[in-house]
Amino acid sequence: HSAKKDRTGVVRWTEDLGLGQRADLRQLTELRAGIRAGHLLVQYQPLHDAADRTVRGAEALVRWQHPQRGMLPPGVFLPDAERSDVILELTDWVLAEAIHQAGVWHREGRGLPVSVNLSAAYLAQDRAVPTILALLRLEGLPASLLTVEITETAVLTRPDRAAARLAEIRAAGIRVAIDDFGTGYTSLGLLPELPIDELKIDRSFVMRMHDSKPHAVIIDSVIAIARALNLTVVAEGVEDEPTATALAEAGVDLLQGYHLNRPGPAELVHPNTRLSPVHTRQ
Numbered sequence: 001h002s003a004k005k006d007r008t009g010v011v012r013w014t015e016d017l018g019l020g021q022r023a024d025l026r027q028l029t030e031l032r033a034g035i036r037a038g039h040l041l042v043q044y045q046p047l048h049d050a051a052d053r054t055v056r057g058a059e060a061l062v063r064w065q066h067p068q069r070g071m072l073p074p075g076v077f078l079p080d081a082e083r084s085d086v087i088l089e090l091t092d093w094v095l096a097e098a099i100h101q102a103g104v105w106h107r108e109g110r111g112l113p114v115s116v117n118l119s120a121a122y123l124a125q126d127r128a129v130p131t132i133l134a135l136l137r138l139e140g141l142p143a144s145l146l147t148v149e150i151t152e153t154a155v156l157t158r159p160d161r162a163a164a165r166l167a168e169i170r171a172a173g174i175r176v177a178i179d180d181f182g183t184g185y186t187s188l189g190l191l192p193e194l195p196i197d198e199l200k201i202d203r204s205f206v207m208r209m210h211d212s213k214p215h216a217v218i219i220d221s222v223i224a225i226a227r228a229l230n231l232t233v234v235a236e237g238v239e240d241e242p243t244a245t246a247l248a249e250a251g252v253d254l255l256q257g258y259h260l261n262r263p264g265p266a267e268l269v270h271p272n273t274r275l276s277p278v279h280t281r282q
């Protein structure tokens with residue numbers, strides 16, 4: 001692992017790229033320049049209380065405003081970034097941006113928590129938690145208003161090391177969510193040991209809950225497990241009202257999805273307002 005930042009803009013790989021992994025090195029170099037040129041932006045997608053649909057938080061989602069190609073979704077540039085040290089610089093930027101925004105909401109008296117996605121390589125750094133704490137102090141944001149989202153895969157790469165890092169994060173008062181839950185290989189036996197606060201059920205289950213009984217049953221099981229472990233359950237990818245209603249009845253705490261709100265500018269997040277799909281826009 002080479003986790004060093006290179007101020008010259010040269011991209012360093014965090015692992016050897018095998019022959020099967022074709023990375024777009026030119027795009028990656030361009031991304032690093034784009035980060036430094038201020039071409040990234042963060043959109044916010046609200047998390048709604050399943051019971052009354054009020055906004056309880058917002059997830060920060062990065063986009064690349066490319067001068068020629070327009071607004072690029074993370075799927076276009078994150079996979080390559082995650083195989084290089086560019087992800088570290090990108091994540092530092094997203095964290096600073098999201099924590100700043102949550103600080104603004106906090107000072108406005110809204111106290112709206114923000115969720116930020118962290119990749120495995122970022123988490124592996126010893127500087128991860130001190131860096132986040134410094135940002136919280138800088139913006140005057142209470143740690144309890146930050147949630148970090150980590151995928152199962154990130155935890156599973158090195159469960160012992162990840163668990164220690166998550167414990168460090170939680171000891172600081174920051175919340176921890178497992179993202180895309182159900183798509184990885186988390187052994188259920190590991191769950192009670194993990195220092196986490198929240199499970200986010202992957203949208204692949206949510207989107208199939210009406211046409212596939214097994215998917216609906218899996219969702220019910222995840223909710224039951226979350227209850228037993230005293231974890232908050234979030235459902236992502238909620239695209240219609242029947243799904244929202246069914247998830248609320250099943251006992252999900254928070255809903256996230258296009259039916260409630262698409263990701264958008266921070267100004268469109270109205271924390272204390274009951275939002276209807278009419279307000280939905282990109």
Ligand code: C2E
Binds near residue numbers: 061094119179259
């Ligand atoms: P995620 O963390 O699971 O984020 C949710 C993704 O689902 C977002 O895609 C969001 O726009 C999309 N989504 C939300 N509601 C719906 C819906 O109702 N239907 C459908 N079909 N999709 C919905 P996005 O913004 O393209 O992000 C994709 C992934 O990229 C994220 O998945 C996350 O894993 C990653 N990502 C985004 N921003 C960051 C970041 O700053 N750092 C890192 N490490 N990863 C990020």
Ligand code: MG
Binds near residue numbers: 059117149179
């Ligand atoms: Mg996420």
Ligand code: MG
Binds near residue numbers: 179180200236
């Ligand atoms: Mg997710």
Ligand code: MG
Binds near residue numbers: 180202203
């Ligand atoms: Mg997902």
